[in-house]
Amino acid sequence: MRREPLALRAAPLLFGLLALVLWEGAVRIFDVPVYLVPGPIAIVGAFLADPGGLLLSLASTLLVTFVALAVAAVLGAALAIAMATSRLAQAAIQPWAVVLQVTPIVAIAPLIIVWVGDPFTSLVVCATIVAFFPVFANTASGLAAAAPELADLFRLYGAGRWRTMTLLRLPAALPHFLTGLRISGGLALVGAVVAEFVAGSGGFASGLAYRILEAGYRLEIARMFAALVLLSLAGIAINAGLGWIGRLLLRRRGDSAA
Amino acid sequence: MLSIERVGRRFPGGTEALRDVSLNLSSGDFVALLGPSGCGKSTLLRLIAGLDQPDSGRLVWDEGHEPTPGEIGFVFQDATLLPWATAEENVYLPLRLRGVSRAEAAPRLRDALARVGLEQFAKARPRQLSGGMRMRVSIARALVTRPRILLMDEPFAALDEFTRHKLQADLLALWEAIGCTVVFVTHSIYEAAYLARRIVLMTPRPGRIASERVSPLPHGHSRLDPAYATLVAEITAAMEQALGPADEPRGPQDQAGAAGHVRDVRSCGGEGPA
Numbered sequence: 001m002r003r004e005p006l007a008l009r010a011a012p013l014l015f016g017l018l019a020l021v022l023w024e025g026a027v028r029i030f031d032v033p034v035y036l037v038p039g040p041i042a043i044v045g046a047f048l049a050d051p052g053g054l055l056l057s058l059a060s061t062l063l064v065t066f067v068a069l070a071v072a073a074v075l076g077a078a079l080a081i082a083m084a085t086s087r088l089a090q091a092a093i094q095p096w097a098v099v100l101q102v103t104p105i106v107a108i109a110p111l112i113i114v115w116v117g118d119p120f121t122s123l124v125v126c127a128t129i130v131a132f133f134p135v136f137a138n139t140a141s142g143l144a145a146a147a148p149e150l151a152d153l154f155r156l157y158g159a160g161r162w163r164t165m166t167l168l169r170l171p172a173a174l175p176h177f178l179t180g181l182r183i184s185g186g187l188a189l190v191g192a193v194v195a196e197f198v199a200g201s202g203g204f205a206s207g208l209a210y211r212i213l214e215a216g217y218r219l220e221i222a223r224m225f226a227a228l229v230l231l232s233l234a235g236i237a238i239n240a241g242l243g244w245i246g247r248l249l250l251r252r253r254g255d256s257a258a
Numbered sequence: 259m260l261s262i263e264r265v266g267r268r269f270p271g272g273t274e275a276l277r278d279v280s281l282n283l284s285s286g287d288f289v290a291l292l293g294p295s296g297c298g299k300s301t302l303l304r305l306i307a308g309l310d311q312p313d314s315g316r317l318v319w320d321e322g323h324e325p326t327p328g329e330i331g332f333v334f335q336d337a338t339l340l341p342w343a344t345a346e347e348n349v350y351l352p353l354r355l356r357g358v359s360r361a362e363a364a365p366r367l368r369d370a371l372a373r374v375g376l377e378q379f380a381k382a383r384p385r386q387l388s389g390g391m392r393m394r395v396s397i398a399r400a401l402v403t404r405p406r407i408l409l410m411d412e413p414f415a416a417l418d419e420f421t422r423h424k425l426q427a428d429l430l431a432l433w434e435a436i437g438c439t440v441v442f443v444t445h446s447i448y449e450a451a452y453l454a455r456r457i458v459l460m461t462p463r464p465g466r467i468a469s470e471r472v473s474p475l476p477h478g479h480s481r482l483d484p485a486y487a488t489l490v491a492e493i494t495a496a497m498e499q500a501l502g503p504a505d506e507p508r509g510p511q512d513q514a515g516a517a518g519h520v521r522d523v524r525s526c527g528g529e530g531p532a
């Protein structure tokens with residue numbers, strides 16, 4: 001991969017640092033009370049006051065996120081393949097996938113929590129519903145993405161459905177699947193947090209969203225910010241990690257310019 | 259080896275691509291199908307390959323001997339290689355689909371790649387190869403099953419002039435070496451005249467055979483041969499006759515389409531328009 005110039009790579013870091021300095025400066029100069037807007041130093045302080053508790057909550061949220069992402073990936077890919085294999089399956093599945101996509105998770109989360117009962121499972125179900133669509137839709141379009149001439153070539157040599165699927169359509173869908181997975185990764189985290197918010201008052205007190213709610217009730221705004229920062233960092237890491245895994249896989253296979 | 263008898267093809271949308279096309283291919287022929295864009299050349303090639311079925315007429319193969327998969331090779335306008343597979347793996351594909359093991363295929367892969375001059379590039383991925391080299395891989399892939407008939411659909415149209423000349427010369431040498439039948443679709447008069455032993459000119463849509471010409475050029479001729487220039491001129495004349503004058507403001511095609519419609523009335527045979 002070609003390296004960007006140093007200045008370009010350093011720019012976001014420098015800009016972020018500048019923003020933090022300005023933020024801290026403004027909070028101090030205008031003497032903003034910490035229960036309204038804490039400065040970066042206060043936020044770090046709040047984190048250091050109870051790093052174990054916050055990191056444990058982060059782990060709990062990430063566990064929900066990754067289980068949901070795995071379920072969404074397997075389910076999304078499997079249903080996309082089923083749809084690509086059979087017209088009947090396509091007719092049966094497609095409208096429901098759209099229904100799932102347009103239903104706001106906040107609206108059905110309480111119902112799911114009541115129905116499923118087990119707190120962890122209900123969080124996973126909610127996050128899976130949010131994460132499902134991108135990986136499903138991308139895989140489905142990837143399965144149809146191979147050049148029609150290649151499909152003709154397979155027919156010319158008498159390849160059956162199975163061979164066409166394993167040697168042409170699945171490999172052609174891989175980059176699309178990986179793109180979908182990356183989008184779904186971010187959404188799984190969002191879904192997990194939303195579900196935790198809804199469930200929060202219901203007693204499953206361990207995720208980061210619950211920490212945010214709890215800190216809000218107690219007016220520990222710095223701690224609230226600390227939890228928020230952890231969430232964004234987790235989101236960035238998931239996105240970057242999945243992107244990196246995707247590029248690695250494609251480069252291994254030899255078809256990406258990276 | 260194949261006789262195409264009064265074949266017609268009309269697509270569901272109502273487009274009539276081919277009407278009443280008859281053509282005989284004998285073993286070892288090199289036939290160029292020459293015609294304007296949209297006249298049904300690709301459709302005819304797909305019918306021969308068995309990728310599509312005619313609505314009328316029929317294709318009769320040698321003593322009813324329908325070609326088995328692998329007896330027909332097809333080269334598309336784009337190389338259409340699997341981007342994730344090496345050159346060698348791409349050439350292996352037809353054999354793999356026919357159930358030949360990798361070990362058994364190995365010498366044939368080497369041979370096919372050597373024939374197109376790519377033995378050094380067996381392990382290269384398509385994106386590492388130039389357009390001309392990709393097309394060579396595509397030709398090797400079509401030849402690896404030792405087809406009786408090789409169908410080529412404007413294979414060199416997307417290449418630059420230098421590469422095209424080189425590939426044309428190499429294709430001729432290859433054809434003389436292996437002696438399979440070639441049907442070569444093109445809309446370049448120069449290409450048809452240079453390559454083919456028979457040049458079949460098609461009318462605009464619905465495509466029919468307008469005329470046919472046997473090449474007077476000797477084997478191994480050069481592009482500088484005056485006979486080549488004469489042949490190009492003759493084909494150009496035949497084409498202008500088939501299409502009408504070539505300097506209509508909206509291009510020759512629409513005009514000729516209308517003229518073709520008038521001619522349809524007498525050549526239309528049994529079936530009327532749907």
Ligand SMILES: Nc1ncnc2c1ncn2[C@@H]1O[C@H](COP(=O)(O)OP(=O)(O)OP(=O)(O)O)[C@@H](O)[C@H]1O
Nearest residue numbers: 269271273275294295296297298299300301302445
């Ligand atoms: N599957 C299809 N369904 C509907 N119409 C089609 C189909 N395939 C081809 N046609 C139409 O049939 C006509 C002939 O198409 P064909 O591709 O055979 O032309 P061609 O001579 O190969 O043209 P070109 O030189 O541009 O490749 C065109 O008008 C095309 O739009």
Ligand SMILES: [Mg+2]
Nearest residue numbers: 299300301411
């Ligand atoms: Mg064509």
